[in-house]
Amino acid sequence: MQVVQTELDGVLLFEPTPHRDARGFFSRTSDNAVLAAAGIDPTFPQDSQSRSVRGVVRGMHGRLGRGEAKLVRCAHGAVLDVVVDARPGSPTFGRWASFTLDDESMRSVYIPRGFLHGFQALTDVADTCYRIDAVHDPSEDVSVAFTDPDLAIPWPLPPTLVSDRDRAAPSWWELRDRLLTPAGR
Structure with a gap:
């Protein structure tokens, strides 16, 4: 399994090497030793899965306070996965990056605490799996409009369904002001 540093500090892509034959494939989707070598605590007390249909956008979501880190992969279908650096003081604060996660490449993305996360389903059905390093605390939830013009995320498909x-969700600037105000941290 290869570990690739992305342009956003701490956001890592994990690229497995699936073994394919006439029966299909076998692949390691996670490896605690590889995670630990990459500086990631391999303890994930919560695993979650979502199913989305083509065009669905979920996000942009994050957590304040203690926050949470995630290891995300698409087990079936394909998604465009997007992360936004919402860490005040980070040299990439306010920048975003996107990655195609799918059942062919089997890549996963590690998203550290302090990032917003969202994705769009690119296939008829997409199952997205999340390993989360903290039990969800709804009191820490924050979100930003996935259509925010300041972030200008180019979603590849017209959004079909959105919660x-x-x-x-508020604008990036509203969350940005909250994050940069000492009382908001």
Whole structure:
């Protein structure tokens, strides 16, 4: 399994080497030794999965306070996965990066604490799996509009379904001001 540093500090791609034959494939999707060697605590007390249909956008979501780190992969289908650096003081604060996660490459992305995360389903059905390093605390939830013009994320498909929460999410500048205010941290 190869570990690739992305342009955003701490965001890592894990690229497995699937073994394919006439039966299909076998692949390691995670390896605690590889995670630890990359500086990641391999303890994930919560695993979650979502299923989305083509065009669905989920995000941009994050956590304040203690936050949470995630290891995300697409087990079936394909998604465009997007992360935004929301760490005040980071040299890449406010910048985003995107990655195609799919069931062919089997890549996963590690998203450290302090990032917003979202994705769009690119196939008829996409199953996205998350390994999360902290039990979800809804009191820490924050979101930013996935259509925010300051972030200008180029979603590849017209959005088909979006939750009410995501549709009503505030702008990047509203969250940015909250993050940069000492009381907001």
